[in-house]
Each structure stands twice: as structure tokens, then as C-alpha cells.
Amino acid sequence: MTDSSEDRTAVPSQSAAAGSAAAPTEAAPERDAFLQVRDLKVHFPTDDGLVKSVDGLTFSLEKGKTLGIVGESGSGKSVTSLAVMGLHRASRQQRSKVRMSGEIRLDGKELVSADPDEVRRLRGRRMAMIFQDPLSALHPFYSVGSQIVEAYRVHNDVDKKTARKRAIEMLDRVGIPQPDKRVDDHPHQFSGGMRQRAMIAMALVNNPELLIADEPTTALDVTVQAQILDLIRDLQKEFGSAVIIITHDLGVVAELADDLLVMYGGRCIERGPAEKVFYEPQHPYTWGLLGSMPRIDRDQTERLIPVKGSPPSLINVPSGCAFNPRCPYADVPKDNLTRTVRPELREAGGGHYSACHMAPEERQRIWTEEIAPKL
Amino acid sequence: MVLLLIVSAVTFGIFFLLPKLAGQSTDQLAQQYIGKAPTPADIAAVKKNLGLDKPVYEQYWDFLKGIFVGVDYKFGPEAAKCHVPCFGYSFKTHIEVWPEIQSRLPVTLSLAAGAAVLWVVSGVATGVLSALRPGSIFDRMAMGIALAGVSLPMFFTGALALALFTYQWPIFERSDYVPLLDDPFLWARTLVLPWVTLAFLYSALYARLTRAGMLETLSEDYIRTARAKGLRERKVVVRHGLRAALTPIITVFGMDLGLLLGGALITEQVFSLKGVGAFAVEAINANDLPNILGVTLLAAFFIVMCNLVVDVLYAAVDPRVRLS
Ligand SMILES: Nc1ncnc2c1ncn2[C@@H]1O[C@H](COP(=O)(O)OP(=O)(O)OP(=O)(O)O)[C@@H](O)[C@H]1O
Numbered sequence: 278m279t280d281s282s283e284d285r286t287a288v289p290s291q292s293a294a295a296g297s298a299a300a301p302t303e304a305a306p307e308r309d310a311f312l313q314v315r316d317l318k319v320h321f322p323t324d325d326g327l328v329k330s331v332d333g334l335t336f337s338l339e340k341g342k343t344l345g346i347v348g349e350s351g352s353g354k355s356v357t358s359l360a361v362m363g364l365h366r367a368s369r370q371q372r373s374k375v376r377m378s379g380e381i382r383l384d385g386k387e388l389v390s391a392d393p394d395e396v397r398r399l400r401g402r403r404m405a406m407i408f409q410d411p412l413s414a415l416h417p418f419y420s421v422g423s424q425i426v427e428a429y430r431v432h433n434d435v436d437k438k439t440a441r442k443r444a445i446e447m448l449d450r451v452g453i454p455q456p457d458k459r460v461d462d463h464p465h466q467f468s469g470g471m472r473q474r475a476m477i478a479m480a481l482v483n484n485p486e487l488l489i490a491d492e493p494t495t496a497l498d499v500t501v502q503a504q505i506l507d508l509i510r511d512l513q514k515e516f517g518s519a520v521i522i523i524t525h526d527l528g529v530v531a532e533l534a535d536d537l538l539v540m541y542g543g544r545c546i547e548r549g550p551a552e553k554v555f556y557e558p559q560h561p562y563t564w565g566l567l568g569s570m571p572r573i574d575r576d577q578t579e580r581l582i583p584v585k586g587s588p589p590s591l592i593n594v595p596s597g598c599a600f601n602p603r604c605p606y607a608d609v610p611k612d613n614l615t616r617t618v619r620p621e622l623r624e625a626g627g628g629h630y631s632a633c634h635m636a637p638e639e640r641q642r643i644w645t646e647e648i649a650p651k652l
Numbered sequence: 653m654v655l656l657l658i659v660s661a662v663t664f665g666i667f668f669l670l671p672k673l674a675g676q677s678t679d680q681l682a683q684q685y686i687g688k689a690p691t692p693a694d695i696a697a698v699k700k701n702l703g704l705d706k707p708v709y710e711q712y713w714d715f716l717k718g719i720f721v722g723v724d725y726k727f728g729p730e731a732a733k734c735h736v737p738c739f740g741y742s743f744k745t746h747i748e749v750w751p752e753i754q755s756r757l758p759v760t761l762s763l764a765a766g767a768a769v770l771w772v773v774s775g776v777a778t779g780v781l782s783a784l785r786p787g788s789i790f791d792r793m794a795m796g797i798a799l800a801g802v803s804l805p806m807f808f809t810g811a812l813a814l815a816l817f818t819y820q821w822p823i824f825e826r827s828d829y830v831p832l833l834d835d836p837f838l839w840a841r842t843l844v845l846p847w848v849t850l851a852f853l854y855s856a857l858y859a860r861l862t863r864a865g866m867l868e869t870l871s872e873d874y875i876r877t878a879r880a881k882g883l884r885e886r887k888v889v890v891r892h893g894l895r896a897a898l899t900p901i902i903t904v905f906g907m908d909l910g911l912l913l914g915g916a917l918i919t920e921q922v923f924s925l926k927g928v929g930a931f932a933v934e935a936i937n938a939n940d941l942p943n944i945l946g947v948t949l950l951a952a953f954f955i956v957m958c959n960l961v962v963d964v965l966y967a968a969v970d971p972r973v974r975l976s
């Protein structure tokens with residue numbers, strides 16, 4: 278099923294000058310991080326036009342660290358993670374429907390322009406992924422155990438018995454009681470939380486160095502959510518892998534993530550160390566996200582409303598700052614700058630980047646005087 | 653148990669409705685049995701012998717009894733034993749119904765089995781290949797042919813096949829059915845054209861069905877999971893995609909197999925094969941009630957059996973069915 282003639286979908290990346298995040302630290306010739314994404318673009322040609330789901334995304338992640346990616350629905354979080362996994366180019370049909378450019382380096386190996394079959398061999402072995410809805414993500418006709426066995430045997434030349442032992446061991450590790458019995462159960466016989474645990478067991482069966490969790494708790498009960506997050510954190514400590522957690526909910530990742538990346542309309546509008554982004558956010562959109570976050574210490578009714586307006590079109594992206602139609606401060610920067618020029622990511626110190634035309638001092642003032650007191 | 657109930661209900665329906673549909677009184681039936689110009693005394697005698705003078709429920713009971721234990725008829729001096737399963741004697745030829753059907757079964761079963769294998773394999777394979785590259789030249793051509801297959805009547809395709817491959821280029825000469833065990837090669841050669849004709853219609857249906865099912869399953873989340881494991885695309889498609897897409901096909905296959913007698917009816921006519929289908933046509937044309945009854949019952953039995961097989965297969969394929 279692999280055919281290198283189809284790989285022209287990976288067009289050469291844009292010139293470095295056009296790169297949206299030519300920050301000095303990343304241009305420096307220092308050693309690449311374990312996962313290095315540079316100016317990633319994932320576009321889908323459709324009947325309505327070119328959908329720019331991810332449009333110039335740059336970030337990096339070290340082993341043992343956790344990156345949280347947040348943003349509202351449609352901001353390109355899943356498309357980004359599927360791009361890292363090579364899952365936009367897994368089949369011939371997919372390849373004909375996507376245009377990707379930029380760089381994704383896993384331990385130095387470039388994946389965007391790589392042969393899809395090479396990426397396939399990394400998938401499940403060096404990088405793995407768990408999905409939002411474990412019921413639909415598991416095959417209904419095969420037992421949980423056989424699905425884990427399959428994941429193990431793709432990359433390990435072992436007999437079924439050994440693989441089965443490994444599956445039971447993994448089920449035990451993720452906290453499934455009586456794993457030697459449950460291993461033969463089918464997904465519909467598991468509860469939601471158990472299913473997600475089984476998915477995690479399946480993803481980790483080959484000790485991947487990178488784990489991507491795309492909204493791993495959204496489909497679960499609140500009580501189970503915390504358990505699953507704890508489990509991911511424990512496993513990360515144990516295996517020392519790099520983890521990307523994707524969510525709508527800033528609260529979920531605030532304590533879990535080392536770094537945070539906020540996406541809006543297929544781009545990064547703010548990123549940096551988690552405590553910086555969380556406690557000193559620099560972008561009006563991040564303020565809005567924080568405002569829409571449910572908080573335990575507040576009355577439910579007092580909760581701030583979600584960011585007003587609707588997500589931007591990914592086909593006709595608003596000119597200038599993509600957030601400008603919804604931004605309460607769109608008129609603060611002079612000369613209508615906000616509507617004509619796209620703001621680049623700029624560093625505010627300590628690896629904290631944000632993309633807004635307002636002067637950093639101005640934003641600092643608005644945050645401390647107007648926003649923070651209301652949260 | 654439920655099955656038996658259904659079968660007997662169907663029998664009952666057939667038994668009572670068929671003569672009425674044919675618009676015949678018992679006198680007329682008896683008259684048919686005797687043939688030309690019977691005297692009233694003859695009619696009365698035949699009615700008595702065949703039990704046509706009894707109330708209908710008794711007749712039904714006798715009929716059922718005949719199927720399970722056989723019947724002894726006493727016609728004049730010689731007594732006749734109608735063996736289990738006894739569906740009676742043809743009104744026209746006075747031959748026992750069941751042995752006659754039985755002798756024709758191998759023809760129809762050969763036709764049906766060969767065609768079924770052919771259409772499932774070719775239909776599903778075409779559907780899968782089409783689904784893998786929707787919009788490709790292969791896909792468009794296959795779906796175009798499938799559309800033709802679905803819309804062209806078998807009279808036409810069968811006659812066309814005969815005209816081309818028997819008369820124009822005599823690759824498959826016309827010959828009578830040869831039993832499989834006598835000469836497997838001749839058996840297959842006689843049946844190739846009927847197989848292809850019958851399978852063409854169905855494989856077109858199955859190609860479209862499989863294509864639609866595959867396109868749907870290939871967009872499921874568990875396909876993404878299978879790819880995320882690093883499985884080769886071929887395994888993703890077959891082990892994860894096709895496996896799930898096959899369930900609805902099994903259901904349809906069971907029903908089609910049950911109704912296949914209908915398809916065989918036309919094919920046997922076109923290729924002048926002496927199978928059960930042809931037997932049914934003859935029986936209907938001759939208004940030969942016992943023969944019609946026997947064939948209809950066999951068809952009903954076949955449908956019920958196929959449904960049973962589908963249920964079993966379904967449970968084997970989908971573990972969620974097994975539990976509930
Ligand atoms: N294969 C595709 N073809 C066309 N458009 C696509 C495709 N995949 C994703 N998109 C579009 O890309 C945009 C980003 O989708 P994505 O799934 O990444 O959002 P998300 O941030 O994960 O949202 P959510 O929080 O709802 O999961 C969406 O508008 C979606 O419609």
C-alpha cells in the first residue's frame with residue numbers, strides 16, 4: 278500500500294523568512310529537542326476551498342516533559358497531533374486529500390517529507406496516541422487483549438503467548454482488576470474509564486517515547502477524569518516519555534503540563550511555561566479561555582461566559598489578527614494594525630511567546646487591572 | 653422450535669391459499685387428476701382416494717402426516733406407498749412429487765452454490781478495491797458495470813451470454829447437466845454461463861454494498877486506532893475495515909441465498925437446465941397443485957434455514973450479538 282510517487286503532497290516548506298515564529302532561540306543551532314515542529318502547515322483542499330486547519334505551527338518538546346495544547350473546537354489541535362503521528366498520510370486516499378509542509382522532527386528524524394512507510398514503522402513504537410472516545414476507538418469485534426497483542430506484535434517479533442502475557446501485564450499496570458480475565462473481554466464489556474485505561478495500555482505497550490493524548494477525558498465522568506489524568510502522569514514519570522495532552526479545558530492541563538500552547542484558527546497565539554501562560558497570560562484570547570474556565574472556588578452562576586463570537590473560518594481567515602472580530606481590544610493598537618497585519622509571536626522573556634499587536638506593557642496592565650481581579 | 657412454528661404456519665398458508673388463488677374447486681382438482689372427460693363416479697372416487705372430500709383441516713393434517721410418516725394410498729387393486737417426505741403425486745404425471753424434486757435438486761444446488769461463491773468473491777473484492785480508491789478509474793468503471801448489472805434483466809444478460817459464447821464463439825457448447833461426480837470438468841463447463849449470468853446481477857449488488865460499507869467503516873475511529881498502531885494499510889483494511897463491513901453483507905447474503913430459487917427459475921429457463929426452478933415453472937404452467945405445493949414448501953424451508961444460518965454467523969462475527 279505504500280507508494281512513494283504519492284508523496285509529493287509534502288510540498289517544500291516556506292522560506293524561513295515567511296515562517297511565523299522565527300524566534301531567536303529556535304533559530305539557534307543548538308541540539309534539536311526530542312520533538313521539534315517547525316512551521317507546520319496542514320491544509321485540506323475541499324469543494325468549498327482550501328481549509329487551513331494548521332497554518333504555521335512551531336513548538337518543541339523534550340523527553341520527560343508534558344506539553345498541553347488548548348484551544349476551542351476547530352482550532353486544529355487534533356489535526357496537529359494526527360500530523361505528528363503521520364495519520365494524515367497513512368493511506369493513499371488520505372494522501373490525496375491533504376497538503377502538508379514544514380518540519381516535524383522526532384529525535385532528529387524528519388517526518389513530513391519521509392516515506393509514509395517509514396513513519397508507519399515509528400507509529401505505535403516510538404510514538405503512540407490515545408483518543409477522545411475509547412468506545413469508538415476500540416474495534417467492537419475484537420477482544421481488548423487481542424487488540425493490545427496486535428499493537429505489540431506489529432513491532433515485536435514474538436509469539437502470541439508472549440504478547441498475551443505482555444498485554445495482561447500492561448492491563449495490570451494501568452489498573453484494570455483481574456487483568457488475566459478481562460484480557461479476553463470485548464470493549465463493550467468495559468466501563469468508559471476502563472476502556473480508556475485499556476487504550477492507554479495499548480498505546481504504551483511498546484514503551485513509546487512520545488505519547489499524544491487527544492482529549493483523553495472528555496468522554497468520561499468527572500470522577501474518572503481525574504483518575505485517568507493521574508494515571509497518565511504516573512506513567513510518564515515511570516517511562517520518562519514526552520507527552521502531549523490536548524484539551525478544551527485549561528484547568529485539566531494547568532497542573533499536569535510543563536508547557537502550554539494556545540491555538541487559535543490553526544495557529545499558535547501564545548505558548549510558554551505552564552505557570553507563565555496560566556498566571557500571566559499575555560493574549561486576549563487566552564484571557565477569554567481562562568474566563569470561560571469552570572472554577573471550583575466560585576459559584577456556578579458567577580462563571581464568566583465563554584469567548585464571545587464564533588471560531589474563525591479556516592478557509593477565509595480574517596486578515597490581520599485572526600482573533601480581531603472577537604477581540605475587545607482590537608482598536609487599541611494604532612493604524613488599524615490589528616486588521617491589516619498579522620501579529621508574529623514575540624517573546625516576553627523566559628520562553629513565553631504571544632502574538633498580539635498591543636504593547637506588552639499595555640497587556641500587562643489590562644491583565645492585572647481589568648482581567649485578573651474578575652477571575 | 654420457533655422455526656418449526658414458522659414453517660408449519662407457512663405450510664398452512666400455502667395449503668389453504670394456493671387452491672383458492674388458482675380458483676379451483678375440489679371437483680376441478682379431481683377432474684384434473686383424472687384427465688380427460690371423467691364421469692361423476694370417477695370424480696367421486698378420486699376425491700375419496702385423495703381425501704378431497706374431507707374437511708380442509710383434516711386434509712391439512714393428512715398432508716403433514718404424509719410429510720413426516722408417509723402415506724399409503726389404495727387405488728383399486730394395487731396399493732401405493734408414498735415415502736417420507738410425502739408431498740403426494742403429480743396430478744399430471746402421477747409421479748411422486750418429492751423424488752422428482754430430489755432428482756432435480758443437484759442441478760439447482762450446483763447452479764446456486766457456484767453462482768453464490770462467484771458473486772460473493774467478485775462482488776466483495778470489487779467493492780473493497782473501489783472503496784480503497786474512490787473516484788479512481790477502476791472505481792468508476794466498476795461502479796458503471798455494477799449499475800448495468802443491477803439494471804439489466806437476467807433474460808437479457810443470459811440470452812446475450814448464450815448468443816456470444818455458445819452460438820457466435822462456441823466456447824461453451826450447449827449441453828445437458830452433468831453430475832459433478834460423473835465428470836467435474838463437464839459439470840463446470842455446462843454451468844459456467846449460467847453461473848456468470850446469475851452471479852453478474854448479484855455481484856453488482858454486492859460490489860455496491862461492499863463499497864458503501866467499506867467507505868463508512870474506513871472513516872471509523874477504530875480504523876484510525878489501527879493505523880496509529882503502525883499496522884500496514886492492507887491489514888488495516890482487511891482485518892479492521894472489511895471485518896466490520898462484512899456483517900451487513902452476511903445478512904443480505906442469507907436473504908439472497910434463501911430467495912435464490914427465484915433467480916434460478918429464470919436462469920434455468922434461459923439455459924434450459926432441468927432444475928427445481930424449471931420444475932416450478934412447469935408445475936405452475938400445468939396448474940399441478942401437488943407439485944406447486946412441494947416446490948413452494950421447499951423454497952420456504954430454504955429461506956428459513958438460510959435465516960438460521962445467518963443468525964449463527966452473525967453471532968460468530970459480532971460479539972455484541974452473542975451476549976444479548
Ligand atoms: N480531513 C479533513 N478535511 C477537511 N477539513 C478537515 C479535515 N480534518 C479536519 N478538518 C478541519 O480542520 C479544523 C480543525 O479540526 P481539529 O479536529 O483539529 O479541531 P480540534 O481543535 O481538535 O477541535 P475539537 O476540540 O473539536 O476536537 C476543523 O474545522 C475541521 O473541520
Ligand code: SF4
Nearest residue numbers: 598601604615633634
Ligand atoms: S492583535 Fe489586536 S485583535 Fe489580535 S489579540 Fe491583539 S489586540 Fe486583539
Ligand SMILES: [Mg+2]
Nearest residue numbers: 354355356491
Ligand atoms: Mg479534536
